[in-house]
Each structure stands twice: as structure tokens, then as C-alpha cells.
Amino acid sequence: MININELTALEIGEKIKNKEITVLETVDAFISQIEKVDKDVNSFITVDKEEARKKALLIQEKIDSGEISGPLAGVPIAIKDNISTKGLLTTCASKILDGYIPTFSATVIDNIEKAGMITLGKTNMDEFAMGSTTETSHYGETKNPWNLNHVPGGSSGGSCTSVASGEAPVSLGSDTGGSIRQPSSFCGVTGIKPTYGTVSRYGLIAYGSSLDQIGPIGKDVKDAVSLLSVISSYDEKDSTSVKRDDYDFTKYLVDDVKGMKIGVPRDYFTDDMDTEVKEKIYSAIKALEEKGAIVEEFNLSLVPFAIPAYYVIASAEASSNLERFDGVKYGFRAEDYDDLHSMYKKTRSEGFGSEVKRRIMLGSFVLSSGYYDAYYLKALKVKALIKEAFDKAFAKYDVIIAPAAPTVAPKLGESLKDPMKMYLSDIYTISVNLCGLPGMSVPVGKSEGGLPIGMQIIANRWDEANMIKTAFAYESTGEYEKCQMLKGGEA
Amino acid sequence: MSKQYETVIGLEVHVELATKTKIFCGCSTEFGGAPNTHTCPVCTGQPGSLPVLNKQVVEYAMAIGVATNCDITPICKFDRKNYFYPDNPQNYQISQLYLPIAHDGYVEIEINGKKKKVRIHEMHMEEDAGKLIHDEWTNSSLVDYNRSGVPLVEIVSEPDMRNADEVMAYLEKLRLIIQYLGASDAKLHEGSMRADVNLSVREVGTEEFGTRTEMKNLNSFKAIARAIEGETKRQIELIEDGRKVVQETRRWDDNKESSHAMRSKEDAKDYRYFPEPDLVPISISKEWISEIKEKQPELREEKLARYKEEFEIPKYDAEILTGSKHLADIFEETTKLSGKPKKVSNWLMVEGLRLVKENNMEMEDIHFKPASLAIIIDLVDKGEINNQVAKEVFELVFKEDIDPEKYIEEKGLKSVNDTDELKKVVEEIIANNPKSVEDYHNGKEKAIGFLVGQTMKAMKGKANPGIVNKLLKELL
Known part of the structure; x- marks a missing residue:
């Protein structure tokens, strides 16, 4: 008997098309896995069982009649809870959006629905995508399926664990500073952060508008790339959306890196990194070299400046983006208040968690008059310099290979004690957002302790082609455990 | 201080x-x-x-x-x-x-x-x-x-x-x-x-x-x-x-x-x-920017200059008319229909402004069909209605945007231009007002005005005042 939960999304799509399995069977298989293991791993904030089953029948009809025929038709998907879903609770894992049901769907939701995909539910995350561990959620922490005492990474923790633990074949996350790539690395799945402007942000509840991108997460490169092709589109509703010549990225799924120039930044592989992480990535690079890629080490420069620049810009935008959560129009409102001002104050004090408040305060500070030039403007200048450094690198190399994180997944409860240290662990991922580059994380093995390690592949803006080719060529070199099927009761 | x-x-x-x-x-x-x-x-x-x-x-x-x-x-x-x-x-x-x-x-x-x-x-x-x-x-x-x-x-x-x-x-x-x-x-x-x-x-x-x-x-x-x-x-x-x-x-x-x-x-x-x-x-x-410049419509100064050149209307009138784009639009459209800029301007400047003032309005609040005013001017010129009737009709056009021709027709306000019919009335007026007739013959030119007024009254305002005048002079 086939275990549907272990199949890739493309395999599921194929089997549905061949009538080996039905859409409802597929949806039921994932719902039953969620029922079995989600109390341990906590990937989901909301599971939309009934609606998913209803949709399954509807999609089955459309597949049978030939109305929908894409490779992911009938495939279920888990959605990060900061992506608006019409009629379905959307919380950003925050108390302040308690009970908020959007009146419209994000453009990516329209896109997956057109492809015949079925939303299983909404996944857990760091509150408003601020965090690297999925521990700041109002709905409790998510755990790493490979070891339930460890964090899954974040902020798209729930989306990554849902794929890793067989609760969903694929999922959508969002990436503002590494929120897809870092948890993908920690959970042993493949996650892509596309070039800024490739996937519409309409309906994505903003954290840092100039940095946010929605991206796909899958069990392997093929799944992630196929899903990327589904969600990418030019969208008139998003002014930062850019019309690209082609949205079919699957054509780059070719096992050929002959002559591909790979740059490896010396200043990324420092002594601060775990040796195990470093070694696994080096051996992956070696495997690519053996396939004909030309590998060269180089100095990227400016690496330490990315973190302060990122936290200034992201927090500044966040402080403004989160102003709309004020208790007036939707979501949570504090119970007792005397006047408008006290309603605002109490609602926001009670509604936001401490990490969110920390970033709102930081962002408000750097934008306040007298500090704007010293912090915000300076951060923009640093961003421009970092962009130049990457431009220089991409003049020489087709892709850059880097870690996704300096370590494997930390233990639960460790990171939030020292937020500064947590921020510093974003060092390899944030520059990609600052420069609008595409980046992805692919699994390259596991630590001795059994925790996954990911490798990050970064390409120039609009050059997903080389990034995908490199990832696919690497994946084709060998096997890795595609997902950690939990049986339930592991905790 | x-x-x-x-x-x-x-x-x-x-x-x-x-x-x-x-x-x-x-x-x-x-x-x-x-x-x-x-x-x-x-x-x-x-x-x-x-x-x-x-x-x-x-x-x-x-x-x-x-x-x-x-x-x-x-x-x-x-x-x-x-x-x-x-x-x-x-x-x-x-x-x-x-x-x-x-x-x-x-x-x-x-x-x-x-x-x-x-x-x-x-x-x-x-x-x-x-x-x-x-x-x-x-x-x-x-x-x-x-x-x-x-x-x-x-x-x-x-x-x-x-x-x-x-x-x-x-x-x-x-x-x-x-x-x-x-x-x-x-x-x-x-x-x-x-x-x-x-x-x-x-x-x-x-x-x-x-x-x-x-x-x-x-x-x-x-x-x-x-x-x-x-x-x-x-x-x-x-x-x-x-x-x-x-x-x-x-x-x-x-x-x-x-x-x-x-x-x-x-x-x-x-x-x-x-x-x-x-x-x-x-x-x-x-x-x-050039495209926007090219699309720029005529502004006030240009319009004012054009009015002076194109229409023989007083500077003061041109200033008032162009002082509101809306009023200028009404003026130009009515003029286009009637071909009589001076008369259009007169109507707007005298009757129009009076009504704006009386009703505490802004120029922008004026809403009537320019065609209606053109018709009124035309009817007056053809002698089909007299000035008194025209003013009464214009007020209704201005306030209620009525159809002037229909209204004149329905209320029977067309001037009576039939000389024979008017002659009978004038003869009657002369017979009933010997004092005024005498005054007229004694050189009091004004007396004829009174007689015209009496005739108009008898005709309920619909008589053609030109013909009445002419008849009176003949018969006296």
C-alpha cells in the first residue's frame, strides 16, 4: 500500500491524475496525520478539515472533467498564518488578530486554487513573522519533528514542520530575513525565497514590506520549484510586483552544472560556525565541483553590517505596518478603557507579544525626528553598499553558496533569552532580503545529533534559473531523508 | 500703538x-x-x-x-x-x-x-x-x-x-x-x-x-x-x-x-x-510633462483675451463670465447655439446674476440647459414672446430647468401679433381713456406709455409691444 504522506507533491499529483488515488483520500491521509501528530509538533493554528474535504470532491470533479490538469491539481497545501485566506481565521500567531477572518484572499491563494490545490489549514509562526524559532507565537511553540526538544526555526516554523512531519506535502511560508530558508534548513526540507517582486505580496500581512516575499516549501527541489511556478505571477494589486518573461521555473530542473561558476564567501565560513555545518556544506560543494562546477572562494565584504542595517529597516517598516492593529476595526480590543487613547494603549499592550513590542519600539525610535538620518538613512546607505558587494560577486559568479544558519536547530527556550544572539544567527540570510535576491535552502545531511543541516544557494536578481539548476544538480547526487514521518506520541 | x-x-x-x-x-x-x-x-x-x-x-x-x-x-x-x-x-x-x-x-x-x-x-x-x-x-x-x-x-x-x-x-x-x-x-x-x-x-x-x-x-x-x-x-x-x-x-x-x-x-x-x-x-x-502641457485647456487669462477679441461684450462682463469656469461654459455653449454673444451675456449678467444673488447661490450651482436660454433669446428676437414673458420663463428655466417652448405653449404666452385683433383692443383702450388721449395730444409723450400699459394689461401681457405702440400712434 502506498503511504500518501511520504509521497512528494508531484508524485501525489501524478497518482491522482492516473486515478491511483483520489483527492479525498489524499486530503484524508494528511488530516489523519495532523490529528495524529500535531499535538506534539504544533504545526497548525487552524485546520480547515471540513472545507478541505468539500473542496477535495469539487477538485476531483474538475480533474475528472479535464477542467484542471496541472501537476499539482488535487494536492493539499499548508499556508502560513500571515497569508490572508477569505473566510478562514488568519492570526499572524498574534493575540491582536484574535478572531480576524479576512474578507479577501491573498493573490497566492487565488493562484494555488486555480492550480487545483487544497488548503489544509494555517500554520504556526513567530508572531508577525518576527523571530527565528517559532516560539513567539500566541498559540504556543512549534517543535522540530526531528527532535521535539529543539526549535524548528522560524518564522515559517509551522510551514516547515508540516512538510517535514508528513502533515502536508507542501506549504507556503514568507521570508523577510530568512524566515523560509532557516527553518527549512533546521527541518530538512527545501524552501525558496524568490527574487523580490516575483510573488505578489497582496494579502500577505506585512512585516517589512520592502523585504517580504512569499515562497514555497517542499520535500525536495522539484516540489518547491513546481509550487514556485504556481504562486509566481505579475499582480496589478501589488505595485512592487514585477512582470517577468516567464513564470515556469520547472524548466530549470536540469541536472547540469558543468561550467557553473560558484562563489563561496570566505567571510561567511568563519570560526563562529558549527564545524559539522561547515563540513556538510563543504562536502556538498565538493559534490557540485565533481559534477563540473567551477568553485572559487572570495571575500564578499561588509558581512557584519548586514544585521544592524536589516534590523533598522525591518523594524522601521514593521513599526508603521503594525499601526493598523489598534482595536478599532478588527481583531482584539482590550476590555476596559477610559477613552480612545487608553483603548489604543491597552489593546496594543495586551495584544502584542514582547518580541513584536521590542521591534515596534526599535522601529519607532529609528524613525523619530533627530534619529532618522543617523539610523534609518544610514541603514539605507549600508543596504546600497551591500547590494554593490553582491553585484560585484555576481559579475564573477553564477551562484553563491552559503550556510542558511551557523548552527543546527537550537534547543527550545534557549534563543529568546538572548535576543541579540538570535538576531546574529540571521547573518547568512538577511543580505538576500536587503538586496532582493533569490535564495533557497536544500538539505545536505544531518548532524551527529540527528538534526538536519541546510545549504543556501543564492543567485542574482531574476536569476532563479542558476539557483534552481544548482539545487537540482546537488539533489541528484544522492539521497537524503525527505521527511521525518512522525508516528505520534514521540513527545 | x-x-x-x-x-x-x-x-x-x-x-x-x-x-x-x-x-x-x-x-x-x-x-x-x-x-x-x-x-x-x-x-x-x-x-x-x-x-x-x-x-x-x-x-x-x-x-x-x-x-x-x-x-x-x-x-x-x-x-x-x-x-x-x-x-x-x-x-x-x-x-x-x-x-x-x-x-x-x-x-x-x-x-x-x-x-x-x-x-x-x-x-x-x-x-x-x-x-x-x-x-x-x-x-x-x-x-x-x-x-x-x-x-x-x-x-x-x-x-x-x-x-x-x-x-x-x-x-x-x-x-x-x-x-x-x-x-x-x-x-x-x-x-x-x-x-x-x-x-x-x-x-x-x-x-x-x-x-x-x-x-x-x-x-x-x-x-x-x-x-x-x-x-x-x-x-x-x-x-x-x-x-x-x-x-x-x-x-x-x-x-x-x-x-x-x-x-x-x-x-x-x-x-x-x-x-x-x-x-x-x-x-x-x-x-x-509636455503631453500634460499640450493637453492644458484654455486658462482664465486666455479666455478673457479671447472674449475681448471674439465677442463684443464689455470688459466687466467678460471678467464676471470668466470668473467662473462653469459660468463661462454656459455662456459659450449658449452663444454657440444662438450666435448672439451680447444678448447671452446680457441675460446671464442681468437676470442670471440677479437670481444667483437672490437665491444665495454660487456660480457653480447654476444648472440649466444652455439650449433653453438660446430658445428664449430666439423667441424674443422673432417677437414671439415679449421681454416680460421672457423674464418670467427664464426664471423658471433657471430654477426648475423647465422646457421653455412647452411652457410657453401650455400657458399660451405667445405674443399676439395679429394687428386686427390688437386694433380692436387699442380702440377700446383709447375710448376708455379720454384723459390720456387728451394729454397725448397736448404734447405729453409719456401718456402713450400709460396707454401701452393698459393695452398690455388687457392682453394679459401677451401683446406685441411694438405693434401696440405703432397702432396707438396711428389711431391717435
Whole structure:
């Protein structure tokens, strides 16, 4: 008997098309896995069982009649809870959006629905995508399926664990500073952060508008790339959306890196990194070299400046983006208040968690008059310099290979004690957002302790082609455990 | 008061643009819908919604910028102005601070034949806020977001004005330019044009500016004039008393003809402006600017010059007619239909203005079909109705936009031109008024007027006065 939960999304799509399995069977298989293991791993904030089953029948009809025929038709998907879903609770894992049901769907939701995909539910995350561990959620922490005492990474923790633990074949996350790539690395799945402007942000509840991108997460490169092709589109509703010549990225799924120039930044592989992480990535690079890629080490420069620049810009935008959560129009409102001002104050004090408040305060500070030039403007200048450094690198190399994180997944409860240290662990991922580059994380093995390690592949803006080719060529070199099927009761 | 003081005034003028849809979404800008019916996720600040700029807003702003001699910013950007208030659904307003669409312009005003330039510092685009409605009955406040996202431009002048007359002339000039461009109806009393007055006083001869205050809530030309007078007096009194003018925002109460402080500079909000990341910079090419220039309609000065050349109407009339784009449109359309500019102008200047005044209207409120006036003029010229009837009919056209021909037909108001019929009546009048007849024969020319009047009365006003006159002279 086939275990549907272990199949890739493309395999599921194929089997549905061949009538080996039905859409409802597929949806039921994932719902039953969620029922079995989600109390341990906590990937989901909301599971939309009934609606998913209803949709399954509807999609089955459309597949049978030939109305929908894409490779992911009938495939279920888990959605990060900061992506608006019409009629379905959307919380950003925050108390302040308690009970908020959007009146419209994000453009990516329209896109997956057109492809015949079925939303299983909404996944857990760091509150408003601020965090690297999925521990700041109002709905409790998510755990790493490979070891339930460890964090899954974040902020798209729930989306990554849902794929890793067989609760969903694929999922959508969002990436503002590494929120897809870092948890993908920690959970042993493949996650892509596309070039800024490739996937519409309409309906994505903003954290840092100039940095946010929605991206796909899958069990392997093929799944992630196929899903990327589904969600990418030019969208008139998003002014930062850019019309690209082609949205079919699957054509780059070719096992050929002959002559591909790979740059490896010396200043990324420092002594601060775990040796195990470093070694696994080096051996992956070696495997690519053996396939004909030309590998060269180089100095990227400016690496330490990315973190302060990122936290200034992201927090500044966040402080403004989160102003709309004020208790007036939707979501949570504090119970007792005397006047408008006290309603605002109490609602926001009670509604936001401490990490969110920390970033709102930081962002408000750097934008306040007298500090704007010293912090915000300076951060923009640093961003421009970092962009130049990457431009220089991409003049020489087709892709850059880097870690996704300096370590494997930390233990639960460790990171939030020292937020500064947590921020510093974003060092390899944030520059990609600052420069609008595409980046992805692919699994390259596991630590001795059994925790996954990911490798990050970064390409120039609009050059997903080389990034995908490199990832696919690497994946084709060998096997890795595609997902950690939990049986339930592991905790 | 021994010292001589001078008032220094700069204006911030908000103008609501005449686009059909809002600045960042497709919702209607139409007035008067039920609360929150002209709204969508964007203009109510729903999470995840994003603004998309309405190109027409940029084109109107460019047109105003060009017509006010501004430099248009080749790459302009939007910024967020952050402040919490429930009428502002995102709690930030999308506006322009760092790179506004237009800057460094001027308009020329004329006071008692003397020309003067009032410089424009900058002009920017922004969105309007919603409206709070306080319900005393339930002791709660409700928000209507129908106005949220209606496009505005704010025109900021340099402190170049010295008295209320100059301010009025400047506002009038802006209003006319904007109306002629069709960028807004620019009605001060309806709020589609609003002005805040920045005012300071200084001793005549001083170069440095005094401390200024900003006056808000001025919704008529008269209120602005009174506020300028009141604030000038208040500031001079403070200085004369040896006290200081505090830099603050004040609210004018036109009923009390006084103002009170709203907030001082110390309480001024820190708006934490920063570039709006959801919108991309607008790149304005020279070609685009030329296109806007080419599309620029005839402005007031050009129209005035053309009227002098094309129509033989007095300068004063031409000034009044072109003083409202709407009135000028009515004049031109009626003239086109009737081919008699002088008569059209006369009707509008005499009867039209009388009715506007009597009914306490603005020129913009005039709504009748130009064809109706053309018909009335034509009927008078053909002698089919007399002047008295024409005036009566025009009043109804003006007030109720009736169909003049149908009305004249139904009420039987056509002049009686039948000489035989009139002759009988005139003979009767002569027979019944021997005294007047005698007076006439004794050289009292005026007596004939009385006899005409009597005839008209007998004919219920419908007689052709020319024929009646002629008949009387013959028969007498």
C-alpha cells in the first residue's frame, strides 16, 4: 500500500491524475496525520478539515472533467498564518488578530486554487513573522519533528514542520530575513525565497514590506520549484510586483552544472560556525565541483553590517505596518478603557507579544525626528553598499553558496533569552532580503545529533534559473531523508 | 500703538481632486453614499491590502504644477506620515515629504492694478481621511471610510502675502486655475478646497520673520479674512504687551470670531515620516510633462483675451463670465447655439446674476440647459414672446430647468401679433381713456406709455409691444 504522506507533491499529483488515488483520500491521509501528530509538533493554528474535504470532491470533479490538469491539481497545501485566506481565521500567531477572518484572499491563494490545490489549514509562526524559532507565537511553540526538544526555526516554523512531519506535502511560508530558508534548513526540507517582486505580496500581512516575499516549501527541489511556478505571477494589486518573461521555473530542473561558476564567501565560513555545518556544506560543494562546477572562494565584504542595517529597516517598516492593529476595526480590543487613547494603549499592550513590542519600539525610535538620518538613512546607505558587494560577486559568479544558519536547530527556550544572539544567527540570510535576491535552502545531511543541516544557494536578481539548476544538480547526487514521518506520541 | 506692523502670511491649501476613483484603490469618490459603501480592503486598512496609485491623480497634480509654474520632480516618491486616529484606518497617511511632485512655482495676483508674484514652495499628493461621527445617544463614535483615500493635493505657498486682500486674490487665482484645469471643483464652502493660514507679524522694516501660528478650520473666504484680521490683532497685542507669540496651531471659530490654541510646537506630533515601501517611485519624463502641457485647456487669462477679441461684450462682463469656469461654459455653449454673444451675456449678467444673488447661490450651482436660454433669446428676437414673458420663463428655466417652448405653449404666452385683433383692443383702450388721449395730444409723450400699459394689461401681457405702440400712434 502506498503511504500518501511520504509521497512528494508531484508524485501525489501524478497518482491522482492516473486515478491511483483520489483527492479525498489524499486530503484524508494528511488530516489523519495532523490529528495524529500535531499535538506534539504544533504545526497548525487552524485546520480547515471540513472545507478541505468539500473542496477535495469539487477538485476531483474538475480533474475528472479535464477542467484542471496541472501537476499539482488535487494536492493539499499548508499556508502560513500571515497569508490572508477569505473566510478562514488568519492570526499572524498574534493575540491582536484574535478572531480576524479576512474578507479577501491573498493573490497566492487565488493562484494555488486555480492550480487545483487544497488548503489544509494555517500554520504556526513567530508572531508577525518576527523571530527565528517559532516560539513567539500566541498559540504556543512549534517543535522540530526531528527532535521535539529543539526549535524548528522560524518564522515559517509551522510551514516547515508540516512538510517535514508528513502533515502536508507542501506549504507556503514568507521570508523577510530568512524566515523560509532557516527553518527549512533546521527541518530538512527545501524552501525558496524568490527574487523580490516575483510573488505578489497582496494579502500577505506585512512585516517589512520592502523585504517580504512569499515562497514555497517542499520535500525536495522539484516540489518547491513546481509550487514556485504556481504562486509566481505579475499582480496589478501589488505595485512592487514585477512582470517577468516567464513564470515556469520547472524548466530549470536540469541536472547540469558543468561550467557553473560558484562563489563561496570566505567571510561567511568563519570560526563562529558549527564545524559539522561547515563540513556538510563543504562536502556538498565538493559534490557540485565533481559534477563540473567551477568553485572559487572570495571575500564578499561588509558581512557584519548586514544585521544592524536589516534590523533598522525591518523594524522601521514593521513599526508603521503594525499601526493598523489598534482595536478599532478588527481583531482584539482590550476590555476596559477610559477613552480612545487608553483603548489604543491597552489593546496594543495586551495584544502584542514582547518580541513584536521590542521591534515596534526599535522601529519607532529609528524613525523619530533627530534619529532618522543617523539610523534609518544610514541603514539605507549600508543596504546600497551591500547590494554593490553582491553585484560585484555576481559579475564573477553564477551562484553563491552559503550556510542558511551557523548552527543546527537550537534547543527550545534557549534563543529568546538572548535576543541579540538570535538576531546574529540571521547573518547568512538577511543580505538576500536587503538586496532582493533569490535564495533557497536544500538539505545536505544531518548532524551527529540527528538534526538536519541546510545549504543556501543564492543567485542574482531574476536569476532563479542558476539557483534552481544548482539545487537540482546537488539533489541528484544522492539521497537524503525527505521527511521525518512522525508516528505520534514521540513527545 | 506707536510701532508700525506688517503681517506675513503663507497658505497651505488642500484641494480635493476630481477623479472618479480614489487615490490608491478603485472605490468611487462620489459624495453622499451610505456610510462605508464606497470602501474596500485598501481604503479601510485591512491587513495585507496594498495601495496602487491612480494615474489620473498624478496627471491632475502635474497639470496644477505646470499651471502654477512649478518644477515637476522627475522622480517623486510617497512617504508615510504616522499618527494614530480612527479616521485614518492604517494609522498612517500616505503623503509626500521628501520628494513632492512639484516645487518652486508661483502665481501672479493683481491688487488694484498692481501685479505681484506669490511663490509656491511645494505641492504634494496625499490621501484624505475618513469621517468620525459622534453618536451622543449611545455615547460612541462611528467611522465612515467613504472619504478615506479620496485624492488631495496640498499646495504650500511661501510667506509672500501681506494682507487679507492678497490672500483672497491668491486663493481666487488658485481656485480659477484648478477649476479651469478640471482638476477639482475647488469649492471652499463645500470643503473641496481648504486653506490653513500661517501668519506672523513683524515691525515694518525688519527682515526677520516673527513667530508664526497656523490657523485651521477656515471654510469660507469671509472666515479667512476675519481670521487674518483677528490673528493679526491678537499677535500685535501680545507683542505690544511685551509678551511672546507662541508657535502653535489654532482653531478659528467663525461664530465667535476668535480662535483658540489646539496644540503648541512642543506638543507637535512626531510623524516619523519614511518612504512608503508599498509604492514604487514615480518617474516623470519630459515627454509626459509636455503631453500634460499640450493637453492644458484654455486658462482664465486666455479666455478673457479671447472674449475681448471674439465677442463684443464689455470688459466687466467678460471678467464676471470668466470668473467662473462653469459660468463661462454656459455662456459659450449658449452663444454657440444662438450666435448672439451680447444678448447671452446680457441675460446671464442681468437676470442670471440677479437670481444667483437672490437665491444665495454660487456660480457653480447654476444648472440649466444652455439650449433653453438660446430658445428664449430666439423667441424674443422673432417677437414671439415679449421681454416680460421672457423674464418670467427664464426664471423658471433657471430654477426648475423647465422646457421653455412647452411652457410657453401650455400657458399660451405667445405674443399676439395679429394687428386686427390688437386694433380692436387699442380702440377700446383709447375710448376708455379720454384723459390720456387728451394729454397725448397736448404734447405729453409719456401718456402713450400709460396707454401701452393698459393695452398690455388687457392682453394679459401677451401683446406685441411694438405693434401696440405703432397702432396707438396711428389711431391717435
